[in-house]
Amino acid sequence: MLIKPDPTTPEGEAVLDLADLMDGLQADTGEWPGADTVDILEGWLSRFTFAVSQTLTSQVTGRAWVLDQWDRHSNEVTLWSDEASALASLAREVRSSWDDVAGTDGVPYRPPSDDRTAVDLYYGAQEDPEGYSLYPASISRCVRTPRSLSLSDDEACAEANSSAVFHPMEDPDDEGLPCIEIAGILVFAYLDSDKEAVRVSVHLDTTDEQLVRADSAVPMQVEIEDTTVFTNLTSLPAPAPRTGPTGWKTSLKRLARRTTTTTGSADRGVDPHPINTNI
Known part of the structure; x- marks a missing residue:
């Protein structure tokens, strides 16, 4: 041809x-x-270019605290999910070696109960080259331009699910809330002291356009345990009958099944009751 x-x-x-x-x-x-x-x-x-073109976007997927400890013989770097945990680990090591500095330069003979105070006193009494640094660092990844995304495509859904990102609160003073992001959909799950309830909120403004139906809705089904509390699908599947033994083993099995199910989203711009559900 x-x-x-x-x-x-x-x-x-x-x-x-x-x-x-x-x-x-x-x-x-x-x-x-x-x-x-x-x-x-x-x-x-010379009119052509043969370079391989890949659209890569840098995406921040979280944050870690980097603890760098060094002395005359070694240099150790560890990662921690939060500052308090890193300080607690460092303070445990400091207290185990407290006899090395106790009674010198105003250092008390017993280590303080506060982790930061103990660490500051210990290293303040140490001579170089022993020391440490503790600082936050972003965790990033390069995201390639996604292929066609369809809720009827098992492989595409699995690829999107594996790319989900969790955005935690950085600390108790952070004004944000813990959130899972998948295909542009933001799912917040948090404890609300005002309502004295666990709240789940789904935000759809940034949903991937490939998931939006012709009627401007995003196919969505919300479940609590084995009960479907909201759906905008064409038909509502019958709930699975409860059979067999109950207890924590059964709960874990149900949780494992749910984590393999792709959940869609509700009408964009609409805030129906199940989209902001207290459970």
Whole structure:
């Protein structure tokens, strides 16, 4: 099957230009001399780029606290989910070596109960090269442009599920709330002291357009335990009958089944009761 270049595209226009150049060479010389052909191809190929193009977006997926400890013999770096945990670990080591500094430079003979105070007193009495640093660092990843996303495609759904990101609160003073982000959908789950309840809130303003139906809704089903409390699907599946033994083993099995199920979203811009559900 012969391919006909399309002159309306840059590639097709370039192929037709090359054909004209080679026809002109044939008309002038009666052949395609090697040196002249190489010169023509060199100029023609310079119009193209053959670099592999990948659209990569840097995405911050979380934060870790980096604890760097060093002394005369070693340098150890560990990662912690929060500052308090890193300080608690460091304070435990400091208290185990407290006899090395007790009674010197105003250091009390017994280590303080406050972790930060104990760490500051211990390292303040130490001479170089022993020390530590503790600082927060973002955890990032490079996200490639996603392929076509369809709720009817098992592989595409699995790929989206594996790319879900958890956004935790950085500390108790953080004004944000813990949130899971998947395909642009934000699902918040948190404890609300005002309502004295566990609250779940779904935000759909940034949902991937490929998940939005023609009626501007996002297919969604919300379940609590084995009960469907909201759905905007065409048909509501019958709840599974409760059979067999109950207890913590059964609860774990149900949890495992639910984590393999892709959950959609409700009408965008609409805040129905189950979208902000107290459970």
